[in-house]
Amino acid sequence: MDDVIIGLEIHVQLNRLQSKMFCGCSTAYHDSPPNTHTCPICLGLPGSLPVLNKKAVEYGIKVGLALNCKIEEETLFYRKNYYYPDLPKGFQISQYDYPLATNGHIMILGDDGAERNIRINRAHMEEDPGRLVHAGTIDKAKYTMVDYNRCGMPLLEVVTEPDLHSPREARAFLDKLKSIIEYLEVFDGSL
Numbered sequence: 001m002d003d004v005i006i007g008l009e010i011h012v013q014l015n016r017l018q019s020k021m022f023c024g025c026s027t028a029y030h031d032s033p034p035n036t037h038t039c040p041i042c043l044g045l046p047g048s049l050p051v052l053n054k055k056a057v058e059y060g061i062k063v064g065l066a067l068n069c070k071i072e073e074e075t076l077f078y079r080k081n082y083y084y085p086d087l088p089k090g091f092q093i094s095q096y097d098y099p100l101a102t103n104g105h106i107m108i109l110g111d112d113g114a115e116r117n118i119r120i121n122r123a124h125m126e127e128d129p130g131r132l133v134h135a136g137t138i139d140k141a142k143y144t145m146v147d148y149n150r151c152g153m154p155l156l157e158v159v160t161e162p163d164l165h166s167p168r169e170a171r172a173f174l175d176k177l178k179s180i181i182e183y184l185e186v187f188d189g190s191l
C-alpha cells in the first residue's frame with residue numbers, strides 16, 4: 001500500500017475579536033439579518049481604505065507563539081486578485097511572501113502511539129469573503145443572494161508541512177489546534 005501523506009491548510013476565524021480585520025464593523029453578525037454588519041471598507045466601495053486591526057495582529061502572534069513559530073519582524077499584506085461575487089473588492093487582502101509567523105511545530109499522538117512532531121510551515125493573516133445564499137440547492141436554485149456580513153472577518157491561515165500520515169492523525173492535529181486556540185481565547189468553537 002502507498003504511504004498516505006497529508007498536509008493541512010486551516011482557516012481559523014478569529015471570532016473573539018470585537019471588530020473586523022480592516023474596518024470597525026462588529027463581528028457579532030451570526031444572528032443578524034443579511035448585510036447589516038457592513039460599511040464602505042468591507043463592501044470595497046471606491047475610495048475606502050483599510051486600517052489594520054491591531055488586536056487581530058496580537059491574536060495572530062499569540063497563536064504563532066503557541067505553535068512554536070518564529071514571529072517575523074516585518075510582515076506584509078498584499079492583494080490576492082480574483083473575481084467572485086462574495087468578494088466585492090475583486091481582491092482579498094492576504095499575506096504571501098512575508099507571513100506573520102513561520103517555522104513552527106506542535107506534537108500530536110501518532111498512529112503508532114508515540115508522540116509525533118508536526119511542522120508548521122506558516123501562519124498568515126487574511127480576511128474572510130462574504131457568503132452566497134442559494135435559493136434552494138446550488139444545482140436547482142433560480143437565483144442566489146449574497147450576504148456581506150462575513151466579509152472582512154479576520155482569519156488566520158495555518159499551513160502544515162506534509163507530516164501527517166493518516167486521517168486519524170489529521171483529526172488529532174485539528175483537535176490539538178482547536179484546544180490551543182480556544183485556550184488562547186482567540187476562537188470560540190461554539191459559533
Ligand SMILES: [Zn+2]
Binds near residue numbers: 020025040042
Ligand atoms: Zn466594515
